[in-house]
Amino acid sequence: MNSLDGSIAIVTGAGRGIGFAVARDLASRGACVVGVGSSRQVEDSVARLPGSDHLAVRADLSDQDAARHVVDRVVTERGTPQILVNSAGISKVGPASEVPSEDWRAVMDVNLGGTFFMAREAARTMIEAGYGRIVNLGSQAGVVGLEDHATYCASKAAVSGLTRVLAAEWGPQGITVNTVSPTIVATDMGAMAWSGAKGDDARSRIPAGRFADPEEVAAMVGYVVSPEAGMVNGADLLIDGGYSNV
Numbered sequence: 001m002n003s004l005d006g007s008i009a010i011v012t013g014a015g016r017g018i019g020f021a022v023a024r025d026l027a028s029r030g031a032c033v034v035g036v037g038s039s040r041q042v043e044d045s046v047a048r049l050p051g052s053d054h055l056a057v058r059a060d061l062s063d064q065d066a067a068r069h070v071v072d073r074v075v076t077e078r079g080t081p082q083i084l085v086n087s088a089g090i091s092k093v094g095p096a097s098e099v100p101s102e103d104w105r106a107v108m109d110v111n112l113g114g115t116f117f118m119a120r121e122a123a124r125t126m127i128e129a130g131y132g133r134i135v136n137l138g139s140q141a142g143v144v145g146l147e148d149h150a151t152y153c154a155s156k157a158a159v160s161g162l163t164r165v166l167a168a169e170w171g172p173q174g175i176t177v178n179t180v181s182p183t184i185v186a187t188d189m190g191a192m193a194w195s196g197a198k199g200d201d202a203r204s205r206i207p208a209g210r211f212a213d214p215e216e217v218a219a220m221v222g223y224v225v226s227p228e229a230g231m232v233n234g235a236d237l238l239i240d241g242g243y244s245n246v
Contacts, residue, residue, distance in 0.1 A: 002226050005030035008081045009225070010074060012061060012118060013088030015042035017187035018137060021214035022085050022221050027051050029222065031083065034074050036061070038088075053078075061088050061114030062106065071121040080129050083225045084122040086115040087137045089155075096150035104151050111155035116162060119177070123170055130174040133225040136163050137217075138181035140240040156181070160236050167234030176233040178224050183240035186211045208241025 009026045013019030014035030027033045027049040034055045035046040046056035057073060059066040074081055089111045092103035115136050126132030141149055142156030159179060166177040184190050184202055190211060194202055203210060220239055223229055238244055 002228060003030050004083075004226070007031040007083055008034065008074065008078050009083035009085065010034045010036060010070070010081050010118070010122060011085045011087060012036040012114065013086075013137075014056075015039060015045045017087075017189055018182070018185055018214050018217050019085075019087035020045050021218040022087055024049055025215070025218035025222050026083070026085075026225070027054060032078055034070075034078060034081070036070055036088070061118065062109035064113065064117055067114070067117035067121040070118070071125065075125055080125045081122055082126070082129075082132060084118060084132070084134045085137070085221055085225070086118055086135070088114055089137060091149070091152045093148045093152070095148060099150055107151040107155050108158075111152070112158045112162070115159055119162075119166060123166070123175060126175050127170070127173050132170070132175035133229070134166070134170075134175065134177040135221050135224050136177070136179045138163075138179040138236060140181055140183045140238060140244055142179075142181060143236075143238065143244045163236070164234045171233050176224075176230065178232055178234065179236040180217060180220050180224065181236055181238050181240070182212045182217045183243050184211045185217060186213055206241040206243045207245075210241070212239050212241070 009031040011023040014023040015037035023033045023035050032053050035042050036057045038060050043056040046054050059070050092107050119134050136159050138159050139156040141153045142160045163177050163179040184194050
């Protein structure tokens, strides 16, 4: 995959899972990575990235002001970002009829609100530069219905809709905005949530017969943020082994 030497890439949720896999992939291509996370884990993870001059920023993206503080710090300490990957996300599961209001708000504040506000703040600097690549992590849950995942499915469907709007508005200014939507991913969190018979049943519904690897998601993100992907805009790129086509 093509080099990202000289690029500054913000990756939210970089402390673990998909976000860390993306951060590691971009760093291996020469990008200066700014890893954003809500706990100290992001600092440890960024310290493990290949290369040097990376930056770890702790932020609670459910706070609307956090995005502005993150981007301001990036611009001040590293420069104008060319890449933003919104990977931070949470899930609260349970029957729709029993979802507490606070769970609904928490999932929407991070998965949708955090994605929008980070994109908005990053885009303001990208518009001035006339170039940018934004990738929002969606999910097959934004395309199909999953029992006990009302808040998560709703938030990810909204992310896909938001992406299309941002692509339409910012495309003329040199910025592409796309969604990468994986099936269940074989991260530590995924293994815990989809273990035993529940996981076996989920795998049986995927024509590929397995869950996705974090590195497979990172590879797709790596292409979409490359300079060569300038005509990929407003797309929802599914990595689900054919699940949504069955």
